[in-house]
Amino acid sequence: MRIAPVLKPAAALLTGLALGLLATALAGESPLHVLGVLVRGAFGSRYDLGMTLFYMTPLLFTGLSVSVAFRAGLFNIGAEGQLSLGALAMTWAAFTFPSIPAPLSWAVSMLAGATVAGAWAGIAGWLKARRGSHEVISTIMLNFIAAGLASYAVLNPFKNPETQNPETLAVGASHILPALPGFGDAPVSAALLIGLLMACWLGWLFQHTRWGFELQTVGENENAARMAGIPVERVQIMAMVVAGALASGVGLGEVLGSAHRYKLGFSPDYGFVGIAVALLARGNPFGVIASAFLFGALHKGTTDLDLETEHVTRDLALVIQALIIGAVAAEGLWARLGERLSSRLRSLKGRGGGG
Amino acid sequence: MNAVEIRGLTKAFGSGDSRVVANANVDLVIPAGTIHALVGENGAGKSTAMKMLFGMLEPDSGEIRVNGDRVRFKSPMDAMRSGIGMVHQHFMLAGPYTVLENILLGAESTGPFSRLPLAEAEKRLKSLCDRYSMPVDPHARIEDLPVGMQQRVEILKLLYRDSKILILDEPTAVLTPQEIDALFSNLRRLRDEGRTIVIITHKLKEVLAISDRVSVLRQGRLAGYMETAHATAEKLAEWMVGRKVILSVAAAATAGHGRGEPRLKVQNLLRGVSFEVRAGEIVGIAGVEGNGQTELLRSLLLPEGRSVEILGKDVSKSPASRIRELPVAFFPEDRLRDGLLMDESAERNLLLGNQRNPKFVDRWGVIRKGALDAALERAWHEFDLRPKRRQMASRGYSGGNQQKLVIAREFEHDPKLVVSAHPTRGVDVGAIEWIHRKLMDARDSGAGVLLVSSELDEILALSDRILVLLDGRIVAEYAGGSVDALTIGRAMGGARA
Structure with a gap:
């Protein structure tokens, strides 16, 4: 009974992967060869593993972001916009105050990112709670506005005059997060540890605090929450603010941990992949660790496909992601399958003469 | 002649740890032209049994006979064709539609693009209303009607289809005592003209008032069956719970209460x-x-x-x-x-x-x-x-x-x-x-x-x-x-x- 929550996502994952690989056969590749490339690409060397962990880091944050909202019954499609504005604010703080000494500097830039992204997501939360507009719509629209704001800021006030590239000034040295040793040149930084810590902390909060309980209650049964005296609207707004703040954590790995500046369009849809990460983890923060790792591995593994196969490109990652989400979403399918299997088993047992 | 004969009916839901046996080897015999009460606690399996009879659920095992013929209903449509109709606890009416439209719903008997025979339907409905003295305005919207009236529409719906076997799930839950009396006299009348009625309830008083026979389910099994004439509330309650029950809690004397702040x-x-x-x-x-x-x-x-x-x-x-x-x-x-x-x-x-x-x-x-x-x-x-x-x-x-x-x-x-x-x-x-x-x-x-x-x-x-x-x-x-x-x-x- 306890393994069921792990079993279903695992089955979804395997189904998605298997179907995705099968699709490569249609394209004229050997699925086994493709699988080999994926595995080697993701885990083949210390460097490869490091890259997997590097890709895992932003997904950890966006996965948690979506999960927190999910817990409160809200669907945060806006992590992409939240992370871009959050990372931008983080970068701004980091190049504006270069002289703050090390541990404090991280706190300052993190806080700046979290505040801006949190406020940004809070708009959607407020609209939902007080005005009844659906958060899916408002977060999607906010994504577009955020993208516009980010390009404006990067191309105008924050522009690095020394380059033609659309990027900001470099951050102060004291703001840079140290790299983790042992992964060669892979830019995996302390941001990963912060992400892991966040996941564990959230996992604990969900289970053991009033905050987590109120979030869960609002998500599971809004009526019961209201009757129990939980301020539903406030909880919804707060959930979105926290979700936004978490999304800004992407900047830790991408800006403070590796690029050291904000490059326009740095995110290959981390915010949207975060939805898949959270879905696979079923909103469980500890599950997000595992599922972010898997999606990070998928991202890294598929980058080598362009070179090592003839007919399949890294877009396979998207195909597999889609299939995994499809398999996760086919909740009813799993339930029915399980029921049929167990009734089959029962009847087999029965025929065997008593069970 | 038995209108309904159910033998060894079994149905389970879920699997593994959460497997629940809703009906285990249930036998029910319901003679034609009688009112049969099916009683039991919540979760005793009353509704499950009736849903199988009405074709909403398929039994795991056991057989159902209607008027002597073995039946296997795949859907309520099949059951209705065999003359069975059911009024659910939560009515199955379309709120924004009129009484007449609701009566026709599912019994249109026309092609998908032909005109609805509203005029004839209205005539038939009116004659039914008169015959059973259950007046209702055919053009009133369902959502504007009080629940008692909505229930009347549900019953007329079955009569319109000329159902011979009527199943009513907790029909009195939403009615005043007066409306209950009216409902019961209508049910008696339907019985007297040869229809068979199954009423699902947990109110023992009503069982004794209306039914000819009563079957009691407990935890998915048939706990007892008798002619209502021989039944007492205490006996039925004992069957329902599996032990003796004190039925009316003696209200403590009210004097002296209610003087506080x-x-x-x-x-x-x-x-x-x-x-x-x-x-x-x-x-x-x-x-x-x-x-x-x-x-x-x-x-x-x-x-x-x-x-x-x-x-x-x-x-x-x-x-x-x-x-x-x-x-x-x-x-x-x-x-x-x-x-x-x-x-x-x-x-x-x-x-x-x-x-x-x-x-x-x-x-x-x-x-x-x-x-x-x-x-x-x-x-x-x-x-x-x-x-x-x-x-x-x-x-x-x-x-x-x-x-x-x-x-x-x-x-x-x-x-x-x-x-x-x-x-x-x-x-x-x-x-x-x-x-x-x-x-x-x-x-x-x-x-x-x-x-x-x-x-x-x-x-x-x-x-x-x-x-x-x-x-x-x-x-x-x-x-x-x-x-x-x-x-x-x-x-x-x-x-x-």
Whole structure:
């Protein structure tokens, strides 16, 4: 009974992967060869593993972001916009105050990112709670506005005059997060540890605090929450603010941990992949660790496909992601399958003469 | 000749740990031209059995014969073709459509693009109304009709299809005593012209009043079957519960109660509802559902400016979170919708509404695991919550145990005021007795108790004072013990009767 929550996502994952690989056969590749490339690409060397962990880091944050909202019954499609504005604010703080000494500097830039992204997501939360507009719509629209704001800021006030590239000034040295040793040149930084810590902390909060309980209650049964005296609207707004703040954590790995500046369009849809990460983890923060790792591995593994196969490109990652989400979403399918299997088993047992 | 003959009917749901056998080897024999009552506690398998007869569920094993022929219904369509019709507890009517359109729905008997034969249908409907003296306006919209009338439409729907076997699931739940009488006389009439009627109910009084034979289900099995003429309420209750049951809780003498300080005071709610509940009294609010009970109960937690005083404090502008910090117990009207987290354990549900209770959560907002454990122990031992399983989601408990879970939790507030809405709805006979006693204990220990219920017997048995709610107004007030069901029923029906 306890393994069921792990079993279903695992089955979804395997189904998605298997179907995705099968699709490569249609394209004229050997699925086994493709699988080999994926595995080697993701885990083949210390460097490869490091890259997997590097890709895992932003997904950890966006996965948690979506999960927190999910817990409160809200669907945060806006992590992409939240992370871009959050990372931008983080970068701004980091190049504006270069002289703050090390541990404090991280706190300052993190806080700046979290505040801006949190406020940004809070708009959607407020609209939902007080005005009844659906958060899916408002977060999607906010994504577009955020993208516009980010390009404006990067191309105008924050522009690095020394380059033609659309990027900001470099951050102060004291703001840079140290790299983790042992992964060669892979830019995996302390941001990963912060992400892991966040996941564990959230996992604990969900289970053991009033905050987590109120979030869960609002998500599971809004009526019961209201009757129990939980301020539903406030909880919804707060959930979105926290979700936004978490999304800004992407900047830790991408800006403070590796690029050291904000490059326009740095995110290959981390915010949207975060939805898949959270879905696979079923909103469980500890599950997000595992599922972010898997999606990070998928991202890294598929980058080598362009070179090592003839007919399949890294877009396979998207195909597999889609299939995994499809398999996760086919909740009813799993339930029915399980029921049929167990009734089959029962009847087999029965025929065997008593069970 | 038997209209329905069911042998060895078995049906299970779920699998593994959560496998529930809803019907185990159930036999039912229902002779044509009789009224057959199918009784049992909630979850005893009454509705499951009837859903199989009506083709909504497929049996795992067992056989069903209708008028002697073995049948295997794949859908209700098949059942209707064999002359079976069912009125569900929650009506299956399309609200925005007229009576006539609803009657036709599913019996159009025309091609997808041809005109509906509305004129002929109306003529037929009118003749049915006349013949059974069940008048109804064919052009009224369903959503504008009172529930009693909607039920009439459901029955006419079956007659329009000329169903010979009518299944009615808890048909009296939404009716006033007068409407129940009218329904019963109609049912008798239908029986007398040869139709067969199965009525699912848990009200023993009605079984004795209307049925020719009665079958009792307990935990999915047939616990007993007899001619109603030989049955007594005590015998049936014993079959239902599996042990002897005290049916009517003797209401403690009402004298001396209700002299305490006011614990709840409302003014001008709805269309002018004002009353007080004092320490040491049970005030019963009687009324047919839908006459303002929901709004009244809601205002007590979410006053939003309406005049409500709880424990002497004006809370008219307080948010629910403040009101929940007072020592007040609320049993919500619909515990599934408003009272429980169905996917969570008993422990999590005990926390609900107590999340600001310092007993359970410290000032940092961290849940006190030990206190929750203790509350769960209390729920098990003092409130007899069963089964004693820590991890089980609350949807796994029976209706009675879900209610016990709610009551156990609400009593963790050490309430000085208890607001209990339909406390025994969907609760098994055994637990009813227990819940009534809990309410009286609370009253006797000095709490004020507000009891909102559509079960007249419950109101009569427990209340020190009875108010009748009709159409958002208090239309009558009686002292408990000085009034009978008929009088209250008349007040409940008011101008509508």
